[in-house]
Amino acid sequence: MRLAKYRLWPLAALLVWTNAARADGDPARGEQRFVDCAACHAPQPGVANVGPTLSGIFGRKAGTLADFRYSPALKRSGIIWTAETLDTFLADPQKAVPNNRMPYAGMPDPADRADLIAYLSTGVK
Numbered sequence: 219m220r221l222a223k224y225r226l227w228p229l230a231a232l233l234v235w236t237n238a239a240r241a242d243g244d245p246a247r248g249e250q251r252f253v254d255c256a257a258c259h260a261p262q263p264g265v266a267n268v269g270p271t272l273s274g275i276f277g278r279k280a281g282t283l284a285d286f287r288y289s290p291a292l293k294r295s296g297i298i299w300t301a302e303t304l305d306t307f308l309a310d311p312q313k314a315v316p317n318n319r320m321p322y323a324g325m326p327d328p329a330d331r332a333d334l335i336a337y338l339s340t341g342v343k
């Protein structure tokens with residue numbers, strides 16, 4: 219019976235491995251995922267659309283572009299956009315920032331999000 223807890227080790231190792239793989243998304247595949255966002259977000263700097271530009275999103279504080287009218291919820295969130303905060307937000311935007319005004323249900327697949335975030339991290343010019 220004492221052996222039972224050791225049987226979980228391979229599973230734990232697998233989880234660590236898949237997390238590492240996720241951190242390493244594919245920007246080319248991510249560009250395909252960006253079709254989910256492109257209706258509302260421009261990838262070029264200085265272009266406010268239905269949503270704010272996602273150019274230079276990495277390291278930006280949420281809700282701070284001067285040329286876009288954000289919801290109070292997003293402005294107050296205090297989020298700094300990194301791979302981790304983007305991952306949480308994009309998985310389920312309303313859960314991550316309740317009452318934000320982004321009309322997007324979320325991207326459930328972690329691998330899809332990793333690819334998209336890798337694409338966003340290229341600077342999205």
Ligand code: HEC
Pocket residue numbers: 252254255256257258259268269270272275278279280281282283287288289291292299308317318319320321322325
């Ligand atoms: C139907 C329109 C729409 C879609 C689709 C959409 N967004 Fe948004 N997004 C918005 C709006 C509007 C806001 C501003 C929300 C607010 O002020 O609460 C926003 C805000 C954001 C922000 C915060 C930006 C900042 O300056 O703080 C990020 C990051 C973001 N969206 C990423 C994405 C990504 C990535 C996708 C695609 C997976 C996506 N959005 C899909 C409309 C959209």
